[in-house]
Amino acid sequence: MGNIRSKLCFALVVLSALFVYTGCQNTIPKQELPKAELNQKVPDFTLSDMNGNSISISDFSGDVIILDFFAEWCMPCRMEIPHFAELYSKYKDKGFAMIGLSVGYLDAKGMRTFAAEQGINYPVLMNDGRVSELFRPINSLPTTFIIDKQGNIAKIYIGYRDKEVFEQDITDLLK
Secondary structure, X not given: OHHHHXXXXXXXXXXXXXXXXXXXXXOOOHXXXXXXXXXXXXXXXXXXXXXXXXXXHHHHOOOXXXXXXXXXXXXXXXXXXXXXXHHHHHHHHHOEEEEEEEXXXXXXXXXXXXXXHHOOOOOEEEOOOHHHHHOOOOOOOOEEEEEOOOOEEEEEEEOOOOHHHHHHHHHHHHO
16 A cells, blocks of 8 residues: 555656646747747736726836746746846836736735845736737746837847846847
8 A cells, every 4th residue: 555655656746747837838849939929019907906906908008018827837938027126116117017927826915925035126917818819828937027118019039038038138228
């Protein structure tokens, strides 16, 4: 009985690790990257933020925007959060907007706690399922869209990127 229990526990650990890995990948092979959204207008949407306020992507018209789809359980997502907080502090008064879009398991109250613990200083919107479908659908996290001042999707990143990558995009698009 103990041997079967050990094997079952091992199988559950392996399956759990596989689930986390496939849901939170750092990279996707190049052939899987969709190109259709590049250079197209960002879909307009309105969602509630973690404080219950309605926010539309069009509220940031004329700004360079980073729209980051993330989840609280995703380690690469968590690694990017401090970078986004720093970039938001540095560029928010220069025509830059940072928006996090939570696709995880937390409700608004849980997200407020998570945001405080992680030092998130930018708006976090609560996904309704429909918005993530407008953008692809989102199959891997983090997935980050860089949107230019004209509202066009300039870049799409799937997986973790260093702060310098995003900062270069911001400064290039603010010119």
